[in-house]
Each structure stands twice: as C-alpha cells, then as structure tokens.
Amino acid sequence: MRNLLACLALPGVLLASPFVVAQDAAPNIVVLLFDNLGYGELGVYGGGALRGAETPRIDQLAAEGMRFTDFNVEAQCTPSRSALMTGRFPIRSGTYKVPRPGQPDGLTLWEVTLPELLSAKGYATGIWGKWHLGSSEERFPTQQGFDEWYGVPRTYDEAMWSASDVASGLTPAIGSKQGWDQKLAPAQFIYEARKGEAPKAVKKLDLDTRRTMDEEITQRATAFINHNAQSGKPFFAYVSFSQPHMPTQPNPAFAGKTGNGSWADVLAEIDFRTGQVLDALKAAGVEQNTLVVLASDNGGESTYPWQGANGPWRGTYFTAMEGSLRAPFILRWPGHVSTGKVSNEIVHIVDLYTTLAHAAGAEIPTDRAVDGVDQMAFFTGKQPKSNREGFPAYVADRLSAVKWRNWKLQLILQDDMYDPPQTLALPRLYNLLTDLREEHNVAAQNTWVITPMMSIVGALKTSLAKYPPIESGTPDPYVPSH
Template sequence: MLRLEHSWSWLALALAVLLGAKPSACGPPPGPRPNILLLMADDLGIGDVGCYGNTTIRTPNIDRLAADGVRLTQHLAAAPLCTPSRAAFLTGRYPLRSGKWHLGLSCASPDDHCHHPLNHGFDHFYGMPFSMMADCERWELSEKRAVLESRLDVCFQLVALATLTLTIGKLTHLIPGASWTLVIWSAVVCLLLFATSCLVGALIMHADCFLMRNHSIAEQPMRSQRTTPLMLQEVSSFVKRHKQGPFLLFVSFLHVHTPLVTTENFRGRSPHGLYGDNTEEMDWMVGQILETLDTEGLTNSTLVYFTSDHGGSLEARFGNNQYGGWNGIYKGGKGMAGWEGGIRVPGIFRWPGVLPAGRVIHEPTSLMDIFPTVVHLAGGQVPQDRVVDGRDLLALLQGTARHSDHEFLMHYCESFLHAARWHQRDRGAVWKVHFTTPIFQPDGAGACYGQIVCPCSGNRVTHHAPPLLFDLSRDPSEAHALTPDTEPSFHQVVETVARAVAAHRQTLIPVPLQLDAADNTWKPWLQPCCGRFPFCWCDRDADPR
C-alpha cells in the first residue's frame, strides 16, 4: 500500500507502482483496478485553460480530457502555495496537520535522504528534489540569488567603508591604533565578499538545480532545454514497463512555474508571451502522455486526473512583462488563501466507460479528496489513526451522489486561518467568510506587487471584525461583500461558520515547526553534490532529443 502520510511535495516527476492494499468497507468499482495517472501543473491559473473559459491560449489536450470526462468548477487547493498544497494533496489532510511548508532532502548526513520520496511510499522517483527557481535559468526574476547578493552587497559596502575609514585614519593619524595590518585584512575581506557576490548565482544553479533518479543525481546542473523531453521519456518508459498494471503514476510538471522553461519549438507561439508559450507546451506534454496511454492500449483502463497546485502568480512580473497566470473572474492569486483566485484550480477526471463524458460538477471539492479517492480505487482503506480531511469523490463523479461530502472547508495561509466556506445544501448556497485578507500593494491593485507573494500575517494583513461575507453561488468573483442590511442571514451564517471553525480547531494537534531558525539555515555539509562541492557536475542521462 502506498504510504503517503509523510510524503513531501515534489516539483518534477514522482512515479510509483500501486501495491496491494487492504479491502475497503465499501469496496472499489467492480472489475479490475484501474491504472491511476495524476497530472499536476505548477502555478497554473484556472483562467489559463480553454475548458475553463480561456479563448487565446491553446490547450486542446486538456480540453479533450474535460470533454471526455468530468470537470469540476469549484475544485479547491488546501493552501495557496506549492509545498503545503501538495502535502495536503498527498496526505488528504490540511497542511497544518503535517507541518509541511517547504522542501528538503537530507537530515543528518548528505546521503540519509530522510525526506526522499522513496522513504515515504514511492517506489520510483525522477525529478527535482528542490524548488524550481528562477535562479535555475539565471533569470531576471531571481528568488534566492537576488536576496543573497543584496545581503552580500550590504556587507561589502560596510566592509569597504570600514577599510576606507581605517586607511584615512592611518594616513592622518586620526584613529589611534589603526594599523596597516588591519587595513590589509579589511581589504581582503572586502575582496572576498565582492567575489562571493559574483559567484553566488553560479553556485546556486549548481547546488540547487539538478535532477535525481531514485537516490542518485542524474544531471547537475540541470540543463533546462533537455528537461521536458527527459520527463516525457521517463513517463513513456514507466508506462511501458508497468502496462500490465495496475500502477499509480504522479507527474508533477515544472510548467508553468517561473522561470518558465520552454523549449525552442514553443517559444513565440502564444500571444501571451513566454507564459503562454509555456502553458501551450505543458498542454502538448499532456497530449504526449495521453498518446502513450493510447499506444499501449491503456486509455480505457486508466483514470486520468489533471489539476494545478494553486492559482496563478499575479506578482510574477518584471517591467511590463507578466510571467504569471490568469485566474479568470476570481479575485487574488498564488499566496492568497482566502480569495478564490489563489485556491480555485482546474479539476478534470477521465475514465472512459466509468465516468460520464462531458459531466460538469459545481459542488465544492478539494485536492485533499484525491487521496481517499485513490485509496478507494486501489481497494484500500484510509488510515484510521489520524484525521483525514479529504472525501472520496467517486460517487459524486459517477453521478450517484448529488452533493459533495464537504459541508465546511477551511482556507489556511501558512498556519493562519484566513477564511472558511460553508456549503448550505438546503439553500443551494456556498458562503465564504473572510477573517483575514492581505493588504494589496498598491492599494486596490489586487496583488502585492514588489513582493514574491502576499504575507499571511503581521502588519500587511487586515483582520475583519465582523468578518467579510460573500455568497459564492451568486457572486463567485467576491465583488460584493454582504452586510446585515443586505443579507438577512448574515449573523446566522457567521455564527454557523464560527462554530464549525471551533470544532475544526479541536481536531488539531501541534506539530514541529519546519521553518524554525535551525531547520531553515543552509548547511553546506548536507548539500547534494555530484563531485566535490562546489564543483558539482554530472550527466548520466542520454540526450532524448
């Protein structure tokens, strides 16, 4: 049985063979167990896909999936950022329950790989063990390099000023005790800081941007123009090896996260610049994977699921160029847990002969629902020793259930509860209560420009008392907040949601804080390196082109 409770969120390609499991009380559908193919885009806006309303970015393969299967219109990420959303996806639990906020590989030694997928339920892994960063392309929207270089530049300026002051003090005898030895050492430190600032970008690219196959480094540094064909080659090879099935294959695309690595064949094809090019290439990759299923005769025996980990990034822009996605009519984006644009994502299922083609479902569902659904289809049983927040979707997808099993859903930004949703089935209403919202920069911009994402706490958020209330069934874009004057049920709704939040909090158990100072400090001795650090280089993958 797949043990996914402590699985990490991975930004490339995770592969697993689904093994035998205990029988479920309700049992899987009659007939052989299906193969399960899970496809997850990174930072894709729901408005970037044709079947969700986009008319200018071409996504024919994703659209075909929707036409041949079931499309969810209120499919929600459990968090508005990559890792916690994926942790919830893999465990069926709110990320707050696991404390999983970011990536990592080793704990005590560079080879222990304590956080590697193979130590958490997967049988095979190929991909990036760390985050896909703009630094991997020496790109203008750098994340880590820009921060490190700015800090080094400040240190360099301070030491340079100190060196100049000591030199003047020595020459003019205005600083007692100033010596040429101190001046020389200050100058040496100044030069080292300057050199380090120049080298840091290259070091980051070699240190953090690499591919692994299982426990071995396959390519370091990663050569981005080869990554797409390598990923597709890995998928094809896996499917052919395991076509006797059943198998579980989780393909986590690098697309469409910055730096928008796009092969030359797709550059310039979209009217929406590099982001559109990258989205169209991802759709082509989906088509190639579906073609592999067709070729191997596995289409009718495979459940295919497509989604994104959260909404598109609004802050990903440089000058007049927008490098993030479009969230359609929904307010907000990546990093915003309360607003729909940060958490409403595509949700498409295809299983010919089992799921009705062309079905559209407007009920609230969650990425957390995939875990119990997969366990059910595998003939297994969800863990009974912990709270599982996801719900099995199969009856809803097949049409034997009218409503989602979710009455309430909580929307967290990191560990802070920003909003909650109540599906009032007897009225057909979906209420959204906002307790906290980010302060946009500039005011009214709809995003936090100048930052990577909007903050979750501190002086850059607004706490609402009374909370903001929206009826998503009538106002999905959250344009008009309701008041006691405009909504007679205002107080009843707010009080009902408050009771649900209190009950939910009773189920929470404290977990270790992953991002404390000790765990969030770079440790050179744990750095994966194919060679001797900092000279990390290897290429063990044949060029697939």
C-alpha cells in the same frame, strides 16, 4: 446542521468508514499536476485562444470526463502537494508553507503517503518533476513510497540563481561580490532515484535545464506507462509538470511557436505534453482502465513578468482569495465517470488521497486525522452532490478564510502575495454566486451563515487538540504524542 461534520469532512468521520471497491480490476492512476496553472488559462476554463494558445488536447480530455469549477487547493505549493500525498490539511503535518533553503523541511516519515497506500496494493509508483516535500535524501520521494523519481527536491525559481546577466532578462548584471556565490548557496540539482538505491544528482538546475524539464518528465512518465502496461502491473504515475511556474519559459522547440510570446508558447507546450501522456495510455492499451486527473497545485503566478490568469476570480496565490484557492480539475475514467459533465460542487485536493485510495482498494490509516473525504460516489454519478460542503483555508499557519457552500468568510484580508496580511476586526462574508470578485460584504444580512462556518473552525480546533499538529521542521523519527 444535519450531518454537518460528515458534510464538512472534518477529522474522525473517515476513521470508521469502510471502503467498497467498485470494480474488479484495479485501475491505473495518472495524476497530471501542473505548477501554478491559473483557473483562467485553459480553453475549457475560458482561456486558451484568449491567452494566445488553444488547448485542444486538454479541452478534449474535459469532454471525455468531468470538469470541476469549485476544485480547491492550498495557498502555496508545498501545502497543496502535502495535502495530495497525505489527505491531511498541511497545518497538521508541518508542511503549511514553502520551506526556505537551509532549514529542515518536508514530511516526516510517520506520514502515510498515497504512493505508500498504493504500493501496498501492488502498484508500481513513479514521480517525475518537483517534489517539494523534503530537501534531504532521507525525505526524497523514494523514501515516501515511490519506486522511482526524476526531478527537483524544491522549486524551479532556484534555476534563476545563476542567471546574473542582463541577457537573461531575469536579474541585473552585478559583480560577483553582490551576486550569487555557490559557496554561500550551493547550486541545486535535478536528481534521479530508485527505491533502495542512493539518489544521483544528474545535472544542475539552471535556465537551460529548466526549459527542457517537461520534455524529460514526459519521456520518463510515458516509458513508465509502457513498461508497466506490458507487464500487466497496475501503476500510479504522478506527473508533476514544471510549467508554468516562474521563470515561465518554453522548451526551445516551442519558443516562438504561437507568435504570442513566451507565456502562450508555454501554454501550447502544456497542452502538447498532456497529449503525449494521453497518447501513451492509448498506445499501451490501458486507456480504458486508467483514471486520469488533471489539476493545478495553485492559482496563477503573480510575479512580473510571469503573471498568470485566474479567470473571474480575485487575488493571487499565497492568499485565501478565490484566485488562489480555485484551480482547474478534470477527471476522466472511462465507464465510471460521466462524459462532458461540469460540476460546481466543492471538492478539495485532500479528497484525492481518499478517493484514489478507494479506487485502488486501499485502506485509509485509522490512527490519525484524515481530512480528505471519499468522493467516489459523487465522481461516478451515484449521487448528485459532493461529500464536502466546506473547509478551512489556511495561508501558511494563519486561518485566513472559511468556505461553506456558496459562501466565503474572510478572516484575514490579503489580495496579493506581496501585500501584508491584515486581520479583520470583523470578518467579511461574500456570496460567491453573485459576487465572484469578493467585493461586497453581506455579513450583516446573513448572520445565520456564521453558525455552520464557525462549526468548521470549531471541529478543526477540537481535532487539533486530539491530534496535535506536527511542528514545521520536526526531525525523524517522529512519534505522535496522543
């Protein structure tokens, strides 16, 4: 139990911990976040050619930096992106599930986002792609710390609303009475926005514009990199790629490229777009002082015919199985992060908020619970172990599992996102080193493990009592009650 709460990275620990900047010049920060890229897709994670397309640029990125095999995300898109932006478990922020159209959604303006922290340190900040943390203009990214944005407020499956013909292969041909009517559900748009200016709806989100999103995201992100590199201003580039989120269809330039189908073509495009961003950093002369993160927000797609590959792990996203929680994560920072290293230490997406803020010399808010822990010493090799040993895993607002070291305690059973969640009468315990598929309950033989795992739950409950969570759909202005 030594330093248990510190190891578990639960609230209250970070509030008194000062940051020490490890370098003189603030690094540029680039986060390449793919949408539902499963653990088993990339070559360095056992995919690549096995999935129909090699991924040489991403594999090389891993060789030039550090690769993680126990990087954990939230079960759904909105919660993962909220965790990245706030360093807080989404159960605190009212962002614990994907919002339904027509309902209030998103982060309250009270939250202090990562781009807000970096902006205060003189960083230029940009996001391209999906936001998913606020559908109203009052909660668009340019109201939450970003200088510029090009992308969609919610999600890419809305591109299928207008696909009401057999040729699309997506929805059956039906009459207008039964089909989508934009009078009932307005068409969704791709927006362009700059801080201090009214956002503009550039074009409709449909299957055609969806196919070219990552090309446009890359063009705009690389232009941002070039501009700020020339000006000498540090920058935070949040490149929120659309692929391989359903409908998983490649850019026309990649259609048929692999000969192995649309999914493989998309995988080839993912690798190519990554290479374009990396090439832009090198060409701009800032590669050596840029911290690059490549990650996914969720496990692989589970809807036919776009199912992703989660490697050896069981389950789909929207569950608390390892196929949902474990995602690719590669970190490159020349001169700071070891090259070619692979770690199976537990890291959670909330930790990126705190660690990237540290890299920029920014201070973490002290008036709220922050769940992310500073992983700088671990990432840079000053210590061999992660500063996190476990975390609670929520699916929406249901505490579904707890992870601690190599152990997993399942409280709610759900293999697939389309399965009904079943609360277990007795929790099931799995040793993830010997039971990757979570098939053999060893709780009876290892009751001792329950103590540190329940300490995680207890500490979280205590913290939620001290810092009451924000209800989903809470309007602005929000003022905490504590």
